[in-house]
Amino acid sequence: MNDYQKEQAESLAIVRKYLASLSGEQKETLIGTMSGYFSFRKVVDSFQLQYFGNVCNLKCYQSRLSACCGRDGIITFFADMVINALVSSEQDLDKLDAAVSNNHDTGMKCVYLGKKGCLWKIKPIVCEMFLCDSAMKEVFEKFPEAALKWDHLKQQEKLFKWPDQPVLFDYLEEIFLIAGYRSPLMYLHNSPGLLRIKQHAGMLGGC
Numbered sequence: 001m002n003d004y005q006k007e008q009a010e011s012l013a014i015v016r017k018y019l020a021s022l023s024g025e026q027k028e029t030l031i032g033t034m035s036g037y038f039s040f041r042k043v044v045d046s047f048q049l050q051y052f053g054n055v056c057n058l059k060c061y062q063s064r065l066s067a068c069c070g071r072d073g074i075i076t077f078f079a080d081m082v083i084n085a086l087v088s089s090e091q092d093l094d095k096l097d098a099a100v101s102n103n104h105d106t107g108m109k110c111v112y113l114g115k116k117g118c119l120w121k122i123k124p125i126v127c128e129m130f131l132c133d134s135a136m137k138e139v140f141e142k143f144p145e146a147a148l149k150w151d152h153l154k155q156q157e158k159l160f161k162w163p164d165q166p167v168l169f170d171y172l173e174e175i176f177l178i179a180g181y182r183s184p185l186m187y188l189h190n191s192p193g194l195l196r197i198k199q200h201a202g203m204l205g206g207c
């Protein structure tokens with residue numbers, strides 16, 4: 001395993017361990033805190049289908065691939081893992097674990113790319129919000145309103161992960177930190193850039 005895979009595997013193990021310690025009711029409560037995020041993801045999916053379904057090829061959408069899948073080391077936030085784990089079965093998570101734990105060279109493609117597409121149930125936000133330049137050019141020239149909608153969605157994305165205000169991705173990291181777990185993927189608590197944003201917004205404090 002390379003360093004990226006180790007970080008992914010360890011973080012996934014932490015997420016599974018903590019979630020396994022929760023009761024069904026506690027898990028439901030946690031899922032309830034994500035309802036706004038799930039709605040947002042549905043809107044993004046609809047937008048992409050409406051405007052990019054004909055442009056992006058079969059490989060990109062119908063098989064649940066996105067154009068970023070050809071890159072290795074895709075950024076995953078710790079919260080991405082928590083959200084995905086909460087909507088996945090143990091078998092789904094075993095597949096993710098096997099994918100990041102294998103020692104084969106995956107070449108220049110994402111370790112999470114399976115034969116039938118992405119192995120995540122709810123793929124990482126970085127993947128969800130990725131549109132390649134040529135697709136954007138083609139669609140936005142033809143449908144200028146789509147460019148405005150996309151800008152709006154990018155702004156909405158910040159409401160979940162940009163820590164100049166209380167955001168879901170920060171909250172999810174904090175829950176695990178309070179429970180005694182740490183992960184290098186907790187960027188909202190580790191990244192100097194994001195910590196500076198928190199500091200400027202007066203959001204630092206707590207754990």
Ligand code: SF4
Pocket residue numbers: 064065066068069070074110111112113114117118119120123124127
């Ligand atoms: S996590 Fe999934 S969607 Fe994202 S790059 Fe990897 S295979 Fe593609």
